[in-house]
Amino acid sequence: MHGAEISPLMKDALVILGATGIVIPLFARFRVTPIIGFILVGLLVGPYGLGRMVFEYEWLSHVTITDPERLEPFAEFGIILLLFTIGLELSFNRLWQLRKLVFGLGALELLVIGALLAAVLSMMGQYWTGAMALGLALAFSSTALVLPISGTNTPVGRAALSMLLFEDIMIVPIIFLLGALAPNMAEGGLGDLWTTLWQGALVVAVMMIGGRLLLPRLFAQAARTKSPELFLAASMLVVIGASLVTAFVGLSPIVGALLAGLLIAETEYHTEVEGIMEPFKGLALGIFLITIGMGIDLFTIWDNLAMIAGAVIGVLLLKAIVTGILLRLMGARSATATETGILMASPSETSLIVLAAASSAMLIQPGTAQFWQIVTAIGLTVTPLLAMLGKRLARSVDEAPSLEHLDGDADTPRVIIVGFGRVGKLIAQMLQRHDQPYVAIDSNPDLIEEARREGYYAVFGNALREDALDKLGIARAPAVILTMDEHILAQRMVKKLRTAHSELPIIARARDSFHAAELYRSGASTAVPETLESSLQLSEAVLVDIGVPMGPVIASIHEKRDEYREKIQKEGALEHKPKLRTSTMES
Known part of the structure; x- marks a missing residue:
């Protein structure tokens, strides 16, 4: 047949x-x-x-x-x-x-x-x-x-x-x-x-x-x-x-x-x-x-x-x-x-x-x-x-400012922002508003050139290099913020930083709660899931719009954020649970 x-x-x-x-x-x-x-x-x-x-x-x-x-x-x-x-x-x-x-x-x-x-x-x-x-x-x-x-x-x-x-x-x-x-x-x-x-x-x-x-x-x-x-x-x-x-x-x-x-x-x-x-x-x-x-x-x-x-x-x-x-x-x-x-x-x-x-x-x-x-x-x-x-x-051959041309006092403690796209710029704006010194690093020369034109303090470099963050003064940095959305790269950076600097606060951007749990396992102090923050912002907006007073809304948002972070940290099975932060800084 x-x-x-x-x-x-x-x-x-x-x-x-x-x-x-x-x-x-x-x-x-x-x-x-x-x-x-x-x-x-x-x-x-x-x-x-x-x-x-x-x-x-x-x-x-x-x-x-x-x-x-x-x-x-x-x-x-x-x-x-x-x-x-x-x-x-x-x-x-x-x-x-x-x-x-x-x-x-x-x-x-x-x-x-x-x-x-x-x-x-x-x-x-x-x-x-x-x-x-x-x-x-x-x-x-x-x-x-x-x-x-x-x-x-x-x-x-x-x-x-x-x-x-x-x-x-x-x-x-x-x-x-x-x-x-x-x-x-x-x-x-x-x-x-x-x-x-x-x-x-x-x-x-x-x-x-x-x-x-x-x-x-x-x-x-x-x-x-x-x-x-x-x-x-x-x-x-x-x-x-x-x-x-x-x-x-x-x-x-x-x-x-x-x-x-x-x-x-x-x-x-x-x-x-x-x-x-x-x-x-x-x-x-x-x-x-x-x-x-x-x-x-x-x-x-x-x-x-x-x-x-x-x-x-x-x-x-x-x-x-x-x-x-x-x-x-x-x-x-x-x-x-x-x-x-x-x-x-x-x-x-x-x-x-x-x-x-x-x-x-x-x-x-x-x-x-x-x-x-x-x-x-x-x-x-x-x-x-x-x-x-x-x-x-x-x-x-890039002409963007590099690690060899840092501005200002090299001994000044600065928050280090790794990755300087839309998220990194927003964080820099918040740090500037509260007079907190920072330096941003990114391997995309176009982003760095644009950032320098707009007045941000940003340099070109690869943060994964052994000496890159040392030149930025990581030993004196109050904190490091990872804004990249690459799943594996973020985990690798967190592990490397935690191994070299056991007390350094590491705040990392996460795609979702599963990614956040992996970042906590790798040693992040705080991992901020994009899905969680967008849900909380939507909740805040709708509660305020329907007439709920702002004070109780903000308090409940903070409470819910801490509740979810504690849950994610437990899922990460950390031996040493990092201190929870209730900062509203978004990734």
Whole structure:
């Protein structure tokens, strides 16, 4: 008895979903970005991996994908969803603020790197039209990978976003330029380009006006039904419709997807839409990365190892150096320029599109196109590693005030705040209000630079280093406050501090009561669970609002706080129970 035959498309979809279900939790467990996992899975189950062995072992056909072309529409749809979610995180006001960076830094980055790469390739024997096509293709960086890694709210994220936005804008003109340079397409190429540009500009203008008028009404109707399914359907309708319209007039569909996200970001419903689309973002990225992995042929790489390695290293170095120099010339800090330059060094998924267009226009030979496709795939694969390298190098060249440049009297006892994000700043404000000296330490140079500009006493450094807290004067510190929300790191810090300083008051931020109990076991004097404090604040607010006098409310809040802390300490099974504190200082 034979089961029902599964269509190849359904089988491929099951392989993709299965891989996604394995990669995301597995790599999250080891705190490794799933980007590398998706690419490795694509390499494993693709036609150049286990797919080679399907004819010898027929059962492998059920867990491999032998025809990656069937997944190309899914990969393209994945990129569309990614650009849509990126658009949701932005706004037109923010883009307007970035206009100088987009058309200044972005234009310089693409054109300078493209020209330098073209010059190098031309000197190596490539005809000038093909060299220009390859230079422009390799000058692109991956929007799909860089922005999820960098975010859009940090100095690195803003710099990367401005360059990536200009690259996305230039995709269509570059592809048409390659078509105009084709041996048999010189006539009419520029005419087609102008036609697409004016039609595209008209469509974008209509979408912007129509979107501002129609989208709030569309999502208001969906909100009234209180149906998440209808909200999802409306979101998909908008993104797919916008992508189809821009594709119809010759623009890239990702332009429509980005514009749809920007328009929804201007409405009051963007938070709900972003939450609904979040699960699809990871799936879309996974599909795209798996198809990238499928394009890597290890045997071809091995046969041309020296040439491919040289090409990858050369492209990465040139792009990183040029991008870093341009950022410094535009006024960026050394740390920001270093990290952004290295993160933007690898080629892009767009590079594959431009390479295909150049090959179709007969500007480069098929073998040349395949070689640079492999280089691009490898570059995409190492992007997460470049991100980690960039962060490390950025810290080594950072200009933020360090432990070697402490202000004031080094012998003054100071409360030490470890971690200086939103929570650390609030604690510093409270200490300042009561004239209590403090010093904050954080390993994020951007946070330290911002804190110094705002007048806080903060220094750059790694609190886990043996000598870091000694230089801050921990031997004389009245207390140490740990504000980081990393579960394991907080416990490690508490154990280290308690071992070295048995009498030191250690106040630690905890996620919940279970985390607080673990911190007490590690030696914390006081562990403040976020869930407990938020519940107490809500209780206080509602009691006061309904007319209960403030005095009894505050007394009951303190009583309940002490009751819960005593309970948590017992759960922590401490041999020496630390003294309870009733301070209202929140983590």
